[in-house]
Amino acid sequence: MSIFSPARHIDKLPLQRIDPEYKRLRLQVFLGIFVGYAGYYLVRKNFSLVMPDLIEQGYSKGDLGFALSGVSIAYGLSKFLMGNVSDRSNARTFLTFGLVLSALTMIFMGVVPFATSSIAIMFILLFVNGWFQGMGWPPSGRVMVHWFSTKERGTKMSIWNVAHNVGGGLVGPIAIAAVAIFGTWESKFYFPGIVALVFALFAYLTIRDTPQSCGLPTIEAYKNDYPVNYSDALEKEMTAKEIFLDYVLNNRVLWYIAFANAFVYLVRYGILDWAPTYLEEAKGFSVKETGWAYFAYEYAGIPGTLLCGWISDKVFKGRRAPATIIYMVLVLVAVLVYWKNPPGNIMIDNIALVAIGFLIYGPVMLIGVQALDLVPKKAAGTAAGLTGLFGYLGGALFANIAMGFIVDKWGWDGGFIMLVAACLLSIAFTALTWQREKIHLNLQ
Structure with a gap:
């Protein structure tokens, strides 16, 4: 149009x-x-x-x-x-x-x-x-x-x-x-x-x-920051077929990122959407205490995301996988504390929930950035869309539907086993991108 x-x-x-x-x-x-x-x-x-x-x-x-x-x-x-x-x-x-x-x-x-x-x-x-x-x-x-x-x-x-x-x-x-x-x-x-x-x-x-x-001029020329295999040809607009076939569907690393994103979203929404029910049912929180915990979870994400982006750029020189893995390992620890902390220790539950909120939005953001990094500029929207498709249909929807059924059948322990598995799988799929990312950024 x-x-x-x-x-x-x-x-x-x-x-x-x-x-x-x-x-x-x-x-x-x-x-x-x-x-x-x-x-x-x-x-x-x-x-x-x-x-x-x-x-x-x-x-x-x-x-x-x-x-x-x-x-x-x-x-x-x-x-x-x-x-x-x-x-x-x-x-x-x-x-x-x-x-x-x-x-x-x-x-x-x-x-x-x-x-x-x-x-x-x-x-x-x-x-x-x-x-x-x-x-x-x-x-x-x-x-x-x-x-x-x-x-x-x-x-x-x-x-x-x-x-x-x-x-x-x-x-x-x-x-x-x-x-x-x-x-x-x-x-x-x-x-x-x-x-x-x-x-x-x-x-x-x-x-x-x-x-x-x-x-x-292009941003690469202005900043003198060229990715590997950059050429002026990549500044031309592409057809839908070129984008899909040449840069998305055949890009194995992008699929690893998409699967990692699905598991990160499963943890994000598995914790977020079920926090009010879990805290009131399993931990004895009042409605007011739950409301404040939920608020803190969301807003803890702001400094956590900013720090994650800074670590990725400054400490790891533009690499996304190391920062994502560090954050998801820490998310795993916080999820285990949130799960295993006995009822009555409201302060510990709040700290664990805020820690998850602080940490989980970093990988949510970085996986999107990594998808943009690994394709030409003219395929950026499609790459982001593929990770989003997996995140929302694979992760968010599954968190809403599967978590409910699992908790009904096996209790909250069953639900948390699923969330722990999702943390581990997100780390595993991100690790598969480690080497390709180094090559792409000329850090080999």
Whole structure:
């Protein structure tokens, strides 16, 4: 589609303008994808805050859980398929368009009573919303690989990744403001949608597709940071077939990363989604204590992610596998403490849960960066999409469905055995990328 076509390269700017223009635009596009992606979270996470109101309308938790699964299913598929489209699209229009459609879907759910009249209709609308949500990460990845070089990408991606927590953290206050202003529970659908439209406008005004479309040299030339086998041919846009066959489907290391991501997501959501139930049932937490523990888990991820990106760039010189493995070994230790700590030691449980939150988001972020590192820039969205597909359909969905059945049949011990196994498998699959990564970064 012509509105999504990559921005055309223009003549290079005079030499004296390149450095100041590059510095200004790098900050500008970074702010654009940060605010834009935070906006996506405003209209991805708000349904959870409407669920208590829908329960009062007569829906069961099981029914609403099924409706909510529509987001995960669609998001996993969309991130992969729309990722490939985004590789051949202008990141500026692609990211903005997806956010506008997602926001309009949520506004529709709040304004039209028919939208919440049955579980089937909510599932369909949340599936549609999940599909549009898949248009956020891939263009952000495209911007990242075109504007930031390999050796600095871990740090920059870790800062950008905080947009997840910022957007997710704003949902609660925006929902409270919505009810205060409009006085209805439906406003928790449409008010975040309205705010997200403002975020979309900011993203459109600030994002630029590639340096070459602004009269600047490639980031590799500007930073003198060339990956192995780099050539000018890799700056040309590719067809969907070339991306899939040449750089994704036949890339064994990318498949290792995708499997590692599935197991990391299984641990992430196995702990996160079941924490309230586990803490109240098995550890005797009150509802209030559970709420604070859950909050601490999410926000501990911010410093943990930033530190992980810094370690990857500065200590391991752009390698992702060592930092991921160190973090996942520590996650394994924290999961064992969280599992085996006897009921009544609330402080130990909280420390273990915060440690898992601090540690787990680092590998979530780094595996995405590693996928971007190991393919040409023009295949970045598809590579990120493949890891996302495994993460959401293999990990998140499995954590929701399998964990419930396993705990019902074998108790919490059975569930934690599965989580420990997932930690070990994520470490094993990441270890398989160790050597290839060294070769790719010229560290051999």
